[in-house]
Amino acid sequence: MRTALLTSGSFCWTYQPQAVPSQSLVVQSSLEHGTCRTKAENGLVDEEAENFSGILKRRSVLSAGVSLFSSAVLGFPREGLAVVKQGLLAGRIPGLSEPDEQGWRTYRRPDEKSGGHGVGWSPIIPYLFSVPQDWEEVPVSIADLGGTEIDLRFGSSKEGRLSVIVAPVLRFADNLDGDATIEKIGRPETVINAFGPEVIGENVEGKVMSINVVQDSGRTYYQYELEPPHVLITATAAGNRLYLFNVTGSGLQWKRHYKDLKKIADSFRVV
Secondary structure, eight states, X not given: OHHHHHHTTOOEEEEOOOOOOOOOOOOOOOOOOOOOOOOXXXXXOOHHHHHHHHHHHHHHHHHHHHHHHHHHHSOOOHHHHHHHHHHTSTTOOOOBOOOOTTSEEEEEOOTTSOSOSSSOSSOOOOEEEEEETTOEEOOOOTTXXXXXXXXXXXXXXXXXXXXXXXXXXGGTOTTOTTSOOHHHHOOHHHHHHHHHXXXXXXXXXXXXXXXXXXXXXXXXXXXXXXXXXXXXXXXXXXXXXXXXXXXXXXXXXXXXHHHHHHHHHHTOEEO
């Protein structure tokens, strides 16, 4: 099914654009972690609060005992418990399929996942892409390039990393809300000049090696290859969002795994 989705009814063309300098924007933020404690005022301690605190402590000990029992008796590794705990965090709902016969898995953005970081809570039209079996989801930091609009990150220590930026089209035009297409946002060279700096953190002048325009299932995708840095970008729009799918790697990763990185980039589709 995935092969048919990526190849059926699609075409592409290639040309070399003239890049125009643009400005980049880096959004930084920080997260403070606090602790919860009971405070005595005027030398008096609420007896009921102390009892409640004791219950919480006993429950914590009991939970720790269950975890140790699971690890020692049921054979669950500690790493497995960490993954389960992490997977339950907001925005980290698993979306990967089982590996196919080639060892590749398909990620589909879960319908239950929130609307993203800083882009509102309206529904995001799901997207999908394919990755080799060893690629895993990694935590998103709003201090990264792309700022609060990074919806997802994946990575492989061996091959490279990817990210998905989902930005509201109202950032770019006030007449596209709810009916956005990548063509309405701009021509391929206009889009990469405007949004490429949000991906690579610098102007894209002289870095765009090629541009392809692909149509699949009635939707248009702009595909770019930039270097340096080595990065593949797939851009499209749907509903009231602009999607920027970015695949990158170090020089050595690019040299050794370019074929897989290109396959990942080409697999991105909004469904």
